[in-house]
Amino acid sequence: MTLSHDDISALFVTAKLACITTVVLLLVGTPLAWWVATTRWRLRFLVEAVVALPLILPPTVLGFYLLIALGPKGPVGWFGNGTLAFSFTGLVVGSVIYSLPFVVQPLQNAFQSIGAAPLENAAILGASPWDRFRSVVMPLSRPAFITASVLGFAHTVGEFGVVLMIGGNIPGETRVLSIAIYDHVDSLEYGAANSVALLLLIGSLLLLIPLYAFTRRARFLT
Amino acid sequence: MSLILDILVRRGSFDLSVDTEFASKGVTAVFGPSGCGKTTLLRSIAGLENSIQGKIHFRGRAFHEGLAGIPPHTRDLAFVFQEPALFPHLSVEGNITFGFERVREKTPLIGVSEAAELTGVTSYLKRSTNQLSGGEKQRVAIAQALASNPALLLMDEPLSGLDASSRSSLLTMLESVFQKVDIPVVYVTHDWKEVLRLADHVVFLQSGRIASRGDIPNILQQVDLPIPEEQSGVTLIEAKVSSVDEEFALSQFSFPGGQLTVPGVDRSTGDTARILIESQDVSIALTASEDSSILNILPATVKSVAITESNKARVTLDIGSTILRAQVTRKSVKKLGLSPGLSVFAQIKSVALFP
Secondary structure (H helix, E strand, C coil): CCCHHHHHHHHHHHHHHHHHHHHHHHHHHHHHHHHHHHHCCCHHHHHHHHHHHHHHCCHHHHHHHHHHHCCCCCCCCEEEEEECCCCCHHHHHHHHHHHHHHHHHHHHHHHHHHHHHHHHHHHCCCCCCHHHHHHHHHHHHHHHHHHHHHHHHHHHHCHHHHHHHHHHHCCCCCCCCCHHHHHHHHCHHHHHHHHHHHHHHHHHHHHHHHHHHHHHHHHHHH | CCCEEEEEEECCCEEEEEEEECCCCCCCEECCCCCCCHHHHHHHHCCCCCCCCEEEEEEEEEEEEEEEEEEEEHHHHECCCCCCCCCCCCCCHCCCCCCCCCCCCCCCCCHHHHHHHHHHHHHHHEEEEHCHHHHHHHHHHHHHHHHHHCCCCEEEEECCCHHHHHHHHHHHHHHHHHHHHCCCEEEECCCHHHHHHHHHEEEEECCCCCCCEECCCCCHCCCCCCCCHHHHHHHEEEEEEEEEECCCCCEEEEEEEEEEECCCCCCCCCCEEEEEEEHHHEEEEECCCCCCCEEEEEEEEEEEEEEECEEEEEEEECCCEEEEEEEHHHHHHHHHCEEEEEEEEEEEECCEEEE
């Protein structure tokens, strides 16, 4: 059970995509989750519904509209010197949107559960808004940040439909592990498909087991 | 150079309208029933309330002017909440240090260990805040407030969420803190005994308006203070130690109405103290009995008699310009013929002494 050169390159593309996507997700998702958790805007549920869309929408629907939007005639199609569709950057954009609820929802729940009292106290004790976020909100939401990162990472590793629609299958650029499995099965290479599938299965388990072990302990402590 | 307020805060059908100046020294109690706007007043001073109109000035600095206020973290004050809002991710010491680390533009006078000592939390500095009882949490919250070296300390019913025994030990702790620390305090409460024990000034708040205000004990001479009947039975006397009787372990206190004998010799001659007397510990006699076990018998004049229940009456006595309240049966009122102007003797069975 060995991986071919192509499969190893797909592994690297997947790892790179998941890492970059997770970082972008945290950078985008944290302020978004904070805003949704604290805003008094009456229509905030609209934003929450849009963020939650990827949870229920078939990835192909999301992928289709992303393909249109990122394509040469789409509103955000031209980025640098080529179209975003069928590029690694396009994959990152698609993955971020696709995994957004997995990052925003745990963070939003954690931010809401802190409540106003510790933040009011921190303000009274001289902490500026950014200081309050850094020294009260972040440490109190640490389990949620870990959950959000792992879920965002794992979900990106496991995505298939969106990648297929907007990324195509360019080896070393947009060919990820889930696509590689599909290709192997398509060519009746069940052994190779099994190698990659097993790798994903075990890798995902190794990500999730410590996550649940950790969050259970964290819940017990607080 | 103190705290000047002229604000209007609207909350639905309720509005708080306060135009006053708080003393720049000592403890000012804001006393009133629940829903009178005490907490809103305190939170407005701290900058935790929205839609305030008017001005809040502290030591010449505008906290709030018109419709806009400066953010709470720039106001240089501390706030002790009714429910302690400690940081669960920090130890007790970490919580106390939080405010200390953020002292700006001045040399801190109170250190972390000093704040811990004043509030009696030194023995559990390393503990997590989750392991603390309600009383211990509130002590840590007070230490946290003190270590932030505020120019003004706001306290919102800090004892009302506690059981009776923690309340009493925290009250004693607060008395000694207020004696040692020179920070003006605004102390919100609905417990009149806390006012009598802790405050130098009192503001009576009713339905969002100031009903009365004054210094303690002078204001206590007024008979018609807005104090609920069930709380109004306590008399406060400010007295000075005149002699100490080591043999019987008693101290003699003098005040304008005479002398009081109090158990304990932990004070020296010349010290002043507050003595609280509960109305049910005061009985009335027409003659001074020489053969009674009661040590404190003072000549008094009946000022007023009010029937409070079908069998009880509240008698207000004047002992040399100090008002003393006694609770007697309605039957005794009739038997002794108690009426305003009558000369009687007040027999005080027990007294409680505070620093």
